[in-house]
Amino acid sequence: MKKNVRYWLLVVYVIIGFVLISLGFAGKIDSSWNGVGSGLLVVGILNLLRFHRLSQNATYREEQELIEKDERNHFLRNKAWAYTGYLVLLILAVSSIVLKIIGQDLLSYAAAAVVGLMCILFMICYHILQNKF
DSSP states (O other): OOHHHHHHHHHHHHHHHHHHHHHHHHHHSTTHHHHHHHHHHHHHHHHHHHHHHHHHHHHHHHHHHHHHHHHHHHHHHHHHHHHHHHHHHHHHHHEEEEEETOHHHHHHHHHHHHHHHHHHHHHHHHHHHHHHH
């Protein structure tokens, strides 16, 4: 993504976050949107600060580019995503059983459906990657 587009996207995050927080506190929308707005606002501001630091400090920018392109870090990020997926799948499967036991059938079915969807997506992605590599 071009740097200029990324910058304006981050500005949009900050604006949307601020608008959601304002509307939530004004009572115009459900207060649960305050959390979404807060997340967008914080992510936008922190990434704008990082973007500013990258544009101002050439040595920091070079260090970050090396870190992003390093094969070891790339491998570790992929492993972290894989472990995250495994844990989410395990947590959802266990919660599906527990929810069924305590009588929350709808939530149990929803968790089981997400487990099934994740398994189907895994098989599709695996097949695509198997053919690609």
